[in-house]
Amino acid sequence: MKKWNILLAAGILILSCTACGKQEVEIVTPPENDTANEAQAESGQTEAETEEKNNNFEDLEEKSDNGEVAAFAEKIQTAAANKDMEALAGLCSYPLAVNGEVVENKEAFMALGEDVIFTEERCAVIADTDITALEETMAGVIMGDATPNIIFKSVDGTLGITGIN
Numbered sequence: 001m002k003k004w005n006i007l008l009a010a011g012i013l014i015l016s017c018t019a020c021g022k023q024e025v026e027i028v029t030p031p032e033n034d035t036a037n038e039a040q041a042e043s044g045q046t047e048a049e050t051e052e053k054n055n056n057f058e059d060l061e062e063k064s065d066n067g068e069v070a071a072f073a074e075k076i077q078t079a080a081a082n083k084d085m086e087a088l089a090g091l092c093s094y095p096l097a098v099n100g101e102v103v104e105n106k107e108a109f110m111a112l113g114e115d116v117i118f119t120e121e122r123c124a125v126i127a128d129t130d131i132t133a134l135e136e137t138m139a140g141v142i143m144g145d146a147t148p149n150i151i152f153k154s155v156d157g158t159l160g161i162t163g164i165n
Contacts, residue, residue, distance in 0.1 A: 069134055069141055069159070070134065072091070073134055073143060073152075075087070076088070076091060076126060076150055077131065080122070085109075085110055085114055085117065085118075089106045089109045091160065092106070092161040092162075093155040093158070093160025096109075096160075096161060096162050096163060097162070097164070098164045099165060100165070117164065119148065121148050122148035122150075122164075125144040125148055125149065126150060129144060139151055139163070140152055140154075141153060147165045149165050150164050150165075151163035151164075151165070
């Protein structure tokens with residue numbers, strides 16, 4: 001009986017040591033956006049590099065210091081005051097979010113129409129925005145205190161609207 005207990009203890013010890021060995025696990029996550037991943041692969045950029053490029057806060061701060069942020073905000077105000085879809089579409093960085101939906105390109109943006117983009121409330125908020133007091137946030141520069149608003153930031157070194165809420 002004593003031999004069996006020793007043999008059992010040795011077996012448990014061997015199994016315990018085997019289980020403690022280094023195990024490598026590869027976690028594969030599905031791509032969220034195949035088009036974006038293909039574009040990144042073609043350009044040779046990693047996801048982190050793309051995020052850094054699109055979230056260049058130093059660039060936005062520099063553009064603010066140069067007066068580019070205020071000038072861009074003024075263009076947005078002019079387009080909203082004139083309800084000029086073409087002008088506002090030209091200020092957008094695609095894809096962008098409009099009322100929580102992704103708009104992939106200028107044609108899709110134009111198809112939304114003036115009544116969706118230039119609501120009375122949004123136009124009033126944009127007109128009332130003090131462009132000399134705009135501040136950079138993690139999301140970019142937000143014109144408007146709450147919803148509705150227009151958000152823009154530096155994308156690939158150029159200011160562009162990234163959200164209309």
